[in-house]
Amino acid sequence: MCQSAVQPNGMKDLQNEFGHVSDNYKRICENVENARAKYRSADEKIEIMAVTKTVAPEKINFAISQGITLLGENRVQEYLSKKDQYNKAAQVHIIGRLQTNKVKYIINEVSMIQSVDSIKLAKEINRLAEKNNRVMDVLLEINIGDEASKSGVAAEGLDELIYETAQLENVRIKGLMAIPPIGCGEDMFDRMHSIFLRVKEMAVPNVSMEILSMGMSGDYETAIKHGSNLVRIGTALFGARNYLEG
Numbered sequence: 001m002c003q004s005a006v007q008p009n010g011m012k013d014l015q016n017e018f019g020h021v022s023d024n025y026k027r028i029c030e031n032v033e034n035a036r037a038k039y040r041s042a043d044e045k046i047e048i049m050a051v052t053k054t055v056a057p058e059k060i061n062f063a064i065s066q067g068i069t070l071l072g073e074n075r076v077q078e079y080l081s082k083k084d085q086y087n088k089a090a091q092v093h094i095i096g097r098l099q100t101n102k103v104k105y106i107i108n109e110v111s112m113i114q115s116v117d118s119i120k121l122a123k124e125i126n127r128l129a130e131k132n133n134r135v136m137d138v139l140l141e142i143n144i145g146d147e148a149s150k151s152g153v154a155a156e157g158l159d160e161l162i163y164e165t166a167q168l169e170n171v172r173i174k175g176l177m178a179i180p181p182i183g184c185g186e187d188m189f190d191r192m193h194s195i196f197l198r199v200k201e202m203a204v205p206n207v208s209m210e211i212l213s214m215g216m217s218g219d220y221e222t223a224i225k226h227g228s229n230l231v232r233i234g235t236a237l238f239g240a241r242n243y244l245e246g
C-alpha cells in the first residue's frame with residue numbers, strides 16, 4: 001500500500017502548492033504501518049481514507065495522485081457540488097449524518113454509506129438501491145460515547161438494527177463505524193472492538209464484519225491498536241480545515 005502513483009506532466013506546480021499533502025501522506029503511511037507492525041498481524045490490511053470536507057477538488061486530486069484510493073464525504077450538498085471534478089480513480093464513502101430525504105442524491109454516487117444508524121434510513125437506502133438495480137454496502141454507526149450531539153445508534157440498540165437491516169435485500173452490512181469522543185480513554189476503542197468481534201461471532205446471514213471504521217487524525221494509532229482497519233484522516237493529511245472556504 002501507499003506507493004505513490006506515477007506523476008503526470010504538470011505535477012510540478014501542484015507539488016509546490018500541495019507538497020505538504022504528500023509529506024503528510026508519507027508520514028501517515030509510516031505511522032499506520034508502524035502501528036500495524038506493533039499491534040496487529042502481518043496479513044492485516046489497514047486502509048487510509050482521506051476525509052475531504054471543505055477541501056478543494058484540486059487538492060483532493062493531488063492526494064489521489066499520491067496514492068489515496070478512498071475518499072470520505074460528510075455533506076451531501078458539498079459532495080454533489082465537487083464530485084464532477086474528482087479523479088474517478090478513488091472510491092467515495094458517505095461518512096456524515098445522512099438525512100433520509102437525501103439518499104436519492106447519492107445512491108449512485110458512492111460505493112458505501114458508513115453512517116447508517118436507523119432502520120428508517122436503511123429502508124430508504126434499500127428502496128432506492130433496488131430501484132437503481134444495485135446493492136449498497138453499508139456500515140452501522142454506533143454512538144459509542146453516548147453523546148447527545150453525535151449520530152449513531154446506541155450500543156444497546158445495535159442488535160435490533162442489525163437483524164432488521166439484514167432482512168433488506170439491496171443493502172449489505174460490511175461492518176461498523178464509530179467516532180470515539182476526542183480525548184476519551186482507550187477503553188472506548190476497546191469496547192468498540194469487543195462489539196465488532198461479538199457481532200462477527202453472531203454470524204448473521206447477509207452481515208459480514210469485514211470493516212471496523214474507527215480513528216481520525218488525533219487517534220488513528222490508538223484505533224489501530226484496538227482493531228480498526230479503516231482510518232478516516234482529514235486534518236493530518238490536508239491541514240486545518242477552513243470553514244469559511246468550505
Ligand SMILES: *Cc1c(COP(=O)(O)O)cnc(C)c1O
Pocket residue numbers: 051053074095096179215216217218232233234235236
Ligand atoms: C471530519 C471527520 C473525520 C476526520 O477528522 P480529522 O480529525 O480532521 O482527521 C473523520 N470521520 C468523520 C466522520 C468526520 O466527520
